[in-house]
Amino acid sequence: MNEVRRPALSLPAGHAKVLLHSCCAPCSGEVMEAMLAAGIDYTVFFYNPNIHPEREYLLRKDENARFAARHGVAFVDADYDDALWLARTKGLECEPERGERCSICFDMRLERTALYAYEHGFSVITSSLGISRWKDFAQVVASGKRAVSRYDGLVYWDHNWRKAGGSARAVEIAKREKFYQQSYCGCLYSLRDAHHRRGIAQRS
Template sequence: MENKCVKKKQRKEAIELPDDCREVLLHACCAPCSSAIVEWLMQHDVRPTIFYFNPNIFPLEEYETRKNESKRHAESLGIRWIDADYDHQRWLDFVRGHEEAPERGSRCQLCFRLRLFETAKEAQRLGIRYFATTLASSRWKSLEQITIAGESAATAVSTPSSQVVFWAQNWRKGGLQERRNQLLREYGFYNQLYCGCEFSK
Protein backbone atom coordinates (compact mmCIF):
# COMPACT_ATOMS: atom_id res chain seq x y z
CA MET A 1 0.00 0.00 0.00
CA GLU A 2 2.83 2.40 0.87
CA ASN A 3 4.52 1.88 -2.50
CA LYS A 4 1.27 2.64 -4.30
CA CYS A 5 0.90 5.90 -2.38
CA VAL A 6 4.43 6.94 -3.27
CA LYS A 7 3.85 6.22 -6.94
CA LYS A 8 0.57 8.13 -6.92
CA LYS A 9 2.24 11.11 -5.27
CA GLN A 10 5.06 11.09 -7.80
CA ARG A 11 2.56 11.09 -10.67
CA LYS A 12 0.63 13.93 -9.11
CA GLU A 13 3.75 16.04 -8.72
CA ALA A 14 5.02 15.36 -12.24
CA ILE A 15 3.57 18.70 -13.40
CA GLU A 16 5.44 21.57 -11.76
CA LEU A 17 3.25 24.62 -11.33
CA PRO A 18 5.12 27.91 -10.84
CA ASP A 19 4.21 29.33 -7.41
CA ASP A 20 2.82 32.63 -8.70
CA CYS A 21 1.08 31.28 -11.82
CA ARG A 22 -2.68 31.89 -11.80
CA GLU A 23 -3.07 32.58 -15.52
CA VAL A 24 -1.34 31.24 -18.61
CA LEU A 25 -1.47 31.88 -22.34
CA LEU A 26 -1.50 28.39 -23.80
CA HIS A 27 -0.38 28.00 -27.39
CA ALA A 28 -2.56 25.15 -28.66
CA CYS A 29 -1.73 23.08 -31.71
CA CYS A 30 -5.05 21.20 -31.61
CA ALA A 31 -7.95 20.24 -29.36
CA PRO A 32 -6.81 16.68 -28.54
CA CYS A 33 -3.39 17.85 -27.33
CA SER A 34 -4.76 20.76 -25.30
CA SER A 35 -7.74 19.03 -23.68
CA ALA A 36 -6.02 17.27 -20.77
CA ILE A 37 -3.67 20.20 -20.20
CA VAL A 38 -6.55 22.68 -19.99
CA GLU A 39 -8.40 20.37 -17.62
CA TRP A 40 -5.33 20.09 -15.37
CA LEU A 41 -4.82 23.86 -15.35
CA MET A 42 -8.41 24.55 -14.39
CA GLN A 43 -8.29 21.92 -11.65
CA HIS A 44 -5.27 23.73 -10.21
CA ASP A 45 -6.85 27.20 -10.28
CA VAL A 46 -4.89 28.40 -13.30
CA ARG A 47 -6.96 30.29 -15.88
CA PRO A 48 -5.91 29.34 -19.42
CA THR A 49 -6.36 31.48 -22.49
CA ILE A 50 -6.00 29.50 -25.70
CA PHE A 51 -3.84 31.05 -28.41
CA TYR A 52 -4.30 29.35 -31.76
CA PHE A 53 -1.33 30.21 -33.97
CA ASN A 54 -0.41 27.40 -36.36
CA PRO A 55 0.55 28.72 -39.81
CA ASN A 56 2.46 25.49 -40.45
CA ILE A 57 -0.73 23.49 -40.97
CA PHE A 58 -1.48 22.54 -44.57
CA PRO A 59 -3.78 22.45 -46.45
CA LEU A 60 -6.25 25.17 -45.45
CA GLU A 61 -9.04 22.64 -44.96
CA GLU A 62 -6.93 20.78 -42.41
CA TYR A 63 -6.13 24.05 -40.65
CA GLU A 64 -9.81 25.02 -40.45
CA THR A 65 -10.82 21.61 -39.10
CA ARG A 66 -8.24 21.71 -36.33
CA LYS A 67 -9.02 25.35 -35.53
CA ASN A 68 -12.75 24.73 -35.26
CA GLU A 69 -12.20 21.75 -32.95
CA SER A 70 -9.96 23.86 -30.71
CA LYS A 71 -12.54 26.63 -30.60
CA ARG A 72 -15.36 24.18 -29.89
CA HIS A 73 -13.42 22.75 -26.95
CA ALA A 74 -12.66 26.18 -25.47
CA GLU A 75 -16.25 27.35 -25.85
CA SER A 76 -17.55 24.21 -24.12
CA LEU A 77 -15.46 25.17 -21.07
CA GLY A 78 -16.17 28.90 -21.22
CA ILE A 79 -12.52 29.88 -21.62
CA ARG A 80 -11.07 32.58 -23.83
CA TRP A 81 -9.88 31.48 -27.27
CA ILE A 82 -7.80 33.70 -29.58
CA ASP A 83 -7.51 33.14 -33.32
CA ALA A 84 -4.17 34.39 -34.63
CA ASP A 85 -5.36 33.76 -38.20
CA TYR A 86 -3.64 31.85 -40.99
CA ASP A 87 -0.57 32.87 -42.96
CA HIS A 88 1.00 29.74 -44.40
CA GLN A 89 3.16 31.69 -46.83
CA ARG A 90 4.85 33.46 -43.92
CA TRP A 91 5.66 30.08 -42.40
CA LEU A 92 7.01 28.74 -45.71
CA ASP A 93 9.26 31.78 -46.03
CA PHE A 94 10.47 31.29 -42.45
CA VAL A 95 11.52 27.65 -42.96
CA ARG A 96 12.81 28.09 -46.51
CA GLY A 97 15.92 26.01 -47.14
CA HIS A 98 14.97 23.51 -44.43
CA GLU A 99 12.06 21.82 -46.18
CA GLU A 100 13.83 18.46 -46.43
CA ALA A 101 15.11 18.42 -42.85
CA PRO A 102 14.00 15.37 -40.85
CA GLU A 103 11.46 15.50 -38.04
CA ARG A 104 13.09 17.04 -34.92
CA GLY A 105 15.55 18.75 -37.24
CA SER A 106 16.16 22.37 -38.22
CA ARG A 107 12.74 22.88 -39.83
CA CYS A 108 10.96 21.94 -36.59
CA GLN A 109 13.23 24.22 -34.57
CA LEU A 110 12.39 27.16 -36.84
CA CYS A 111 8.70 26.29 -36.74
CA PHE A 112 8.68 26.30 -32.93
CA ARG A 113 10.63 29.54 -32.90
CA LEU A 114 8.08 31.38 -35.03
CA ARG A 115 5.02 30.05 -33.24
CA LEU A 116 6.33 30.62 -29.72
CA PHE A 117 7.67 34.06 -30.55
CA GLU A 118 4.17 35.11 -31.58
CA THR A 119 2.78 33.50 -28.43
CA ALA A 120 5.24 35.41 -26.25
CA LYS A 121 4.30 38.67 -27.99
CA GLU A 122 0.62 37.97 -27.39
CA ALA A 123 1.27 37.16 -23.73
CA GLN A 124 3.05 40.46 -23.28
CA ARG A 125 0.25 42.32 -25.09
CA LEU A 126 -2.35 40.75 -22.82
CA GLY A 127 -0.31 41.25 -19.66
CA ILE A 128 -0.11 37.49 -18.98
CA ARG A 129 3.20 36.64 -17.35
CA TYR A 130 3.37 32.93 -18.27
CA PHE A 131 2.98 31.20 -21.60
CA ALA A 132 3.24 27.53 -22.49
CA THR A 133 2.59 25.24 -25.44
CA THR A 134 0.76 21.99 -26.06
CA LEU A 135 3.55 21.05 -28.47
CA ALA A 136 5.33 19.69 -25.40
CA SER A 137 2.65 17.02 -25.04
CA SER A 138 3.65 15.21 -28.23
CA ARG A 139 6.08 12.29 -28.09
CA TRP A 140 7.01 13.12 -31.69
CA LYS A 141 8.45 16.51 -30.73
CA SER A 142 11.77 17.40 -29.12
CA LEU A 143 11.25 18.92 -25.69
CA GLU A 144 14.71 20.44 -25.91
CA GLN A 145 13.84 22.24 -29.17
CA ILE A 146 10.57 23.50 -27.70
CA THR A 147 12.26 24.77 -24.53
CA ILE A 148 14.97 26.56 -26.51
CA ALA A 149 12.35 28.23 -28.73
CA GLY A 150 10.14 29.21 -25.80
CA GLU A 151 12.89 30.65 -23.65
CA SER A 152 14.36 32.51 -26.61
CA ALA A 153 10.94 34.00 -27.37
CA ALA A 154 10.48 35.10 -23.76
CA THR A 155 13.88 36.82 -23.78
CA ALA A 156 13.18 38.50 -27.12
CA VAL A 157 9.90 40.15 -26.10
CA SER A 158 10.50 40.87 -22.41
CA THR A 159 11.30 44.38 -21.22
CA PRO A 160 12.35 45.52 -17.73
CA SER A 161 8.78 46.62 -17.06
CA SER A 162 6.99 43.74 -18.81
CA GLN A 163 8.49 40.31 -18.30
CA VAL A 164 7.05 37.14 -19.79
CA VAL A 165 8.16 33.66 -18.80
CA PHE A 166 8.06 30.44 -20.79
CA TRP A 167 6.63 27.65 -18.67
CA ALA A 168 8.81 24.78 -19.90
CA GLN A 169 6.78 21.72 -18.98
CA ASN A 170 6.71 18.14 -20.19
CA TRP A 171 2.95 17.74 -20.56
CA ARG A 172 3.27 14.01 -21.20
CA LYS A 173 3.66 13.44 -17.46
CA GLY A 174 1.19 13.09 -14.61
CA GLY A 175 -1.15 10.79 -16.51
CA LEU A 176 -2.05 13.54 -18.98
CA GLN A 177 -1.32 11.38 -22.02
CA GLU A 178 -3.84 8.79 -20.89
CA ARG A 179 -6.36 11.50 -20.00
CA ARG A 180 -5.87 13.07 -23.44
CA ASN A 181 -6.93 9.82 -25.07
CA GLN A 182 -10.01 9.60 -22.84
CA LEU A 183 -11.06 13.16 -23.63
CA LEU A 184 -10.47 12.61 -27.33
CA ARG A 185 -13.13 9.88 -27.23
CA GLU A 186 -15.48 11.79 -24.91
CA TYR A 187 -15.52 14.91 -27.11
CA GLY A 188 -15.33 13.00 -30.39
CA PHE A 189 -12.44 15.22 -31.50
CA TYR A 190 -11.03 15.07 -34.99
CA ASN A 191 -7.66 13.38 -34.46
CA GLN A 192 -5.08 14.33 -37.09
CA LEU A 193 -2.60 11.80 -38.42
CA TYR A 194 0.38 14.09 -39.05
CA CYS A 195 2.08 17.10 -37.45
CA GLY A 196 0.56 19.67 -39.75
CA CYS A 197 2.92 20.84 -42.46
CA GLU A 198 3.17 19.32 -45.91
CA PHE A 199 6.74 18.20 -45.23
CA SER A 200 5.78 16.10 -42.20
CA LYS A 201 2.78 14.65 -44.03
Protein backbone atom coordinates in the same frame (compact mmCIF):
# COMPACT_ATOMS: atom_id res chain seq x y z
CA MET B 1 -16.32 15.86 -16.14
CA ASN B 2 -15.31 12.64 -14.39
CA GLU B 3 -12.95 12.94 -11.41
CA VAL B 4 -9.38 12.36 -12.58
CA ARG B 5 -6.38 11.98 -10.30
CA ARG B 6 -3.60 14.33 -11.38
CA PRO B 7 -0.39 15.57 -9.70
CA ALA B 8 -0.59 18.96 -7.97
CA LEU B 9 -0.20 21.75 -10.52
CA SER B 10 0.69 25.40 -10.00
CA LEU B 11 2.13 28.24 -12.04
CA PRO B 12 5.69 29.47 -11.47
CA ALA B 13 5.86 31.46 -8.22
CA GLY B 14 4.25 34.87 -8.25
CA HIS B 15 2.24 34.43 -11.44
CA ALA B 16 -1.54 34.40 -11.71
CA LYS B 17 -2.48 33.50 -15.29
CA VAL B 18 -1.02 31.85 -18.36
CA LEU B 19 -1.37 32.07 -22.14
CA LEU B 20 -1.53 28.55 -23.55
CA HIS B 21 -0.32 28.10 -27.10
CA SER B 22 -2.44 25.24 -28.46
CA CYS B 23 -1.48 23.23 -31.53
CA CYS B 24 -4.70 21.16 -31.70
CA ALA B 25 -7.51 19.77 -29.55
CA PRO B 26 -6.10 16.21 -29.16
CA CYS B 27 -2.85 17.59 -27.71
CA SER B 28 -4.32 20.43 -25.66
CA GLY B 29 -7.29 18.58 -24.16
CA GLU B 30 -5.34 17.22 -21.20
CA VAL B 31 -3.41 20.47 -20.73
CA MET B 32 -6.66 22.44 -20.65
CA GLU B 33 -8.48 20.09 -18.29
CA ALA B 34 -5.45 19.83 -15.98
CA MET B 35 -5.26 23.60 -15.61
CA LEU B 36 -9.02 23.86 -15.09
CA ALA B 37 -8.85 21.21 -12.36
CA ALA B 38 -6.03 23.14 -10.68
CA GLY B 39 -7.97 26.41 -10.80
CA ILE B 40 -5.42 28.09 -13.06
CA ASP B 41 -6.59 31.13 -15.01
CA TYR B 42 -5.63 30.72 -18.66
CA THR B 43 -6.47 31.69 -22.23
CA VAL B 44 -5.94 29.54 -25.32
CA PHE B 45 -3.90 31.10 -28.13
CA PHE B 46 -4.27 29.32 -31.49
CA TYR B 47 -1.47 30.31 -33.85
CA ASN B 48 -0.39 27.54 -36.22
CA PRO B 49 0.47 28.86 -39.70
CA ASN B 50 2.35 25.63 -40.40
CA ILE B 51 -0.86 23.62 -40.85
CA HIS B 52 -1.52 22.68 -44.48
CA PRO B 53 -3.84 22.89 -46.34
CA GLU B 54 -6.14 25.63 -45.05
CA ARG B 55 -9.13 23.29 -44.72
CA GLU B 56 -7.02 21.17 -42.34
CA TYR B 57 -6.12 24.30 -40.40
CA LEU B 58 -9.79 25.22 -40.05
CA LEU B 59 -10.74 21.71 -38.91
CA ARG B 60 -8.13 21.75 -36.15
CA LYS B 61 -8.88 25.31 -35.10
CA ASP B 62 -12.65 24.81 -34.95
CA GLU B 63 -12.28 21.60 -32.93
CA ASN B 64 -10.09 23.38 -30.39
CA ALA B 65 -12.40 26.41 -30.24
CA ARG B 66 -15.41 24.15 -29.63
CA PHE B 67 -13.68 22.43 -26.71
CA ALA B 68 -12.61 25.77 -25.20
CA ALA B 69 -16.15 27.17 -25.50
CA ARG B 70 -17.63 24.12 -23.78
CA HIS B 71 -15.36 24.77 -20.79
CA GLY B 72 -15.85 28.55 -20.81
CA VAL B 73 -12.19 29.19 -21.66
CA ALA B 74 -11.22 32.28 -23.67
CA PHE B 75 -9.92 31.40 -27.14
CA VAL B 76 -7.77 33.72 -29.26
CA ASP B 77 -7.88 32.98 -33.00
CA ALA B 78 -4.61 34.32 -34.45
CA ASP B 79 -3.75 34.87 -38.11
CA TYR B 80 -3.16 32.08 -40.63
CA ASP B 81 -0.06 33.55 -42.28
CA ASP B 82 1.12 30.40 -44.03
CA ALA B 83 3.15 32.43 -46.58
CA LEU B 84 5.36 33.71 -43.76
CA TRP B 85 5.81 30.16 -42.42
CA LEU B 86 6.87 28.92 -45.86
CA ALA B 87 9.33 31.80 -46.16
CA ARG B 88 10.89 31.11 -42.76
CA THR B 89 11.30 27.39 -43.47
CA LYS B 90 12.61 27.82 -47.02
CA GLY B 91 15.61 25.59 -47.66
CA LEU B 92 14.59 23.16 -44.90
CA GLU B 93 12.09 21.17 -46.95
CA CYS B 94 14.02 17.92 -46.55
CA GLU B 95 14.70 18.20 -42.82
CA PRO B 96 13.43 15.22 -40.79
CA GLU B 97 10.86 15.42 -38.02
CA ARG B 98 12.54 16.94 -34.92
CA GLY B 99 15.14 18.60 -37.16
CA GLU B 100 15.96 22.26 -37.76
CA ARG B 101 12.69 22.94 -39.57
CA CYS B 102 10.75 21.99 -36.45
CA SER B 103 12.85 24.39 -34.35
CA ILE B 104 12.11 27.23 -36.77
CA CYS B 105 8.42 26.30 -36.72
CA PHE B 106 8.27 26.24 -32.91
CA ASP B 107 10.18 29.53 -32.76
CA MET B 108 7.70 31.21 -35.08
CA ARG B 109 4.63 30.05 -33.20
CA LEU B 110 5.97 30.75 -29.73
CA GLU B 111 7.41 34.13 -30.74
CA ARG B 112 3.90 35.22 -31.72
CA THR B 113 2.51 33.75 -28.50
CA ALA B 114 5.08 35.68 -26.45
CA LEU B 115 4.31 38.92 -28.28
CA TYR B 116 0.57 38.54 -27.64
CA ALA B 117 1.25 37.73 -23.99
CA TYR B 118 3.44 40.80 -23.57
CA GLU B 119 0.87 43.07 -25.24
CA HIS B 120 -2.10 41.69 -23.28
CA GLY B 121 -0.85 41.42 -19.71
CA PHE B 122 0.18 37.76 -19.45
CA SER B 123 3.41 37.04 -17.59
CA VAL B 124 3.56 33.30 -18.39
CA ILE B 125 3.21 31.28 -21.59
CA THR B 126 3.26 27.54 -22.19
CA SER B 127 2.41 25.18 -25.05
CA SER B 128 0.64 21.89 -25.66
CA LEU B 129 3.25 21.01 -28.32
CA GLY B 130 5.40 19.10 -25.84
CA ILE B 131 2.74 16.56 -24.87
CA SER B 132 2.99 14.73 -28.20
CA ARG B 133 5.34 11.76 -28.36
CA TRP B 134 6.16 12.84 -31.91
CA LYS B 135 7.78 16.02 -30.61
CA ASP B 136 11.11 16.59 -28.87
CA PHE B 137 10.09 18.13 -25.54
CA ALA B 138 13.48 19.79 -25.02
CA GLN B 139 13.26 21.32 -28.50
CA VAL B 140 9.86 22.85 -27.69
CA VAL B 141 11.11 24.23 -24.35
CA ALA B 142 14.19 25.76 -26.01
CA SER B 143 11.95 27.60 -28.48
CA GLY B 144 9.69 28.78 -25.68
CA LYS B 145 12.59 30.16 -23.66
CA ARG B 146 14.03 31.93 -26.71
CA ALA B 147 10.64 33.50 -27.34
CA VAL B 148 10.17 34.92 -23.83
CA SER B 149 13.77 36.16 -23.60
CA ARG B 150 12.75 39.16 -25.74
CA TYR B 151 10.45 40.53 -23.02
CA ASP B 152 11.33 41.49 -19.47
CA GLY B 153 9.32 39.58 -16.89
CA LEU B 154 7.84 37.04 -19.31
CA VAL B 155 8.31 33.39 -18.34
CA TYR B 156 8.03 30.15 -20.30
CA TRP B 157 6.42 27.48 -18.11
CA ASP B 158 8.31 24.31 -19.00
CA HIS B 159 5.96 21.86 -17.28
CA ASN B 160 6.24 18.45 -18.96
CA TRP B 161 2.60 17.67 -19.75
CA ARG B 162 3.32 14.14 -20.94
CA LYS B 163 4.67 13.00 -17.54
CA ALA B 164 2.64 11.33 -14.77
CA GLY B 165 0.13 9.87 -17.21
CA GLY B 166 -0.49 13.08 -19.13
CA SER B 167 -0.05 11.52 -22.57
CA ALA B 168 -2.44 8.69 -21.74
CA ARG B 169 -5.04 11.13 -20.42
CA ALA B 170 -4.72 13.19 -23.61
CA VAL B 171 -5.58 10.07 -25.63
CA GLU B 172 -8.52 9.26 -23.33
CA ILE B 173 -9.90 12.80 -23.62
CA ALA B 174 -9.54 12.77 -27.40
CA LYS B 175 -11.54 9.52 -27.56
CA ARG B 176 -14.15 10.77 -25.10
CA GLU B 177 -14.64 14.03 -27.00
CA LYS B 178 -14.45 12.32 -30.42
CA PHE B 179 -11.90 14.88 -31.54
CA TYR B 180 -10.94 15.01 -35.19
CA GLN B 181 -7.77 12.92 -35.37
CA GLN B 182 -5.18 14.25 -37.79
CA SER B 183 -2.93 11.74 -39.55
CA TYR B 184 0.18 13.95 -39.79
CA CYS B 185 1.91 16.65 -37.78
CA GLY B 186 0.51 19.53 -39.78
CA CYS B 187 2.86 21.07 -42.31
CA LEU B 188 3.13 20.51 -46.05
CA TYR B 189 6.32 18.51 -45.60
CA SER B 190 5.00 16.27 -42.83
CA LEU B 191 1.98 15.55 -45.06
CA ARG B 192 4.36 14.62 -47.89
CA ASP B 193 6.36 12.32 -45.60
CA ALA B 194 3.18 10.71 -44.21
CA HIS B 195 2.02 9.91 -47.75
CA HIS B 196 5.45 8.43 -48.47
CA ARG B 197 5.37 6.22 -45.36
CA ARG B 198 1.87 4.99 -46.14
CA GLY B 199 2.94 4.19 -49.69
CA ILE B 200 5.87 2.10 -48.43
CA ALA B 201 3.62 0.30 -45.93
CA GLN B 202 1.07 -0.54 -48.62
CA ARG B 203 3.75 -1.95 -50.93
CA SER B 204 5.41 -4.09 -48.25
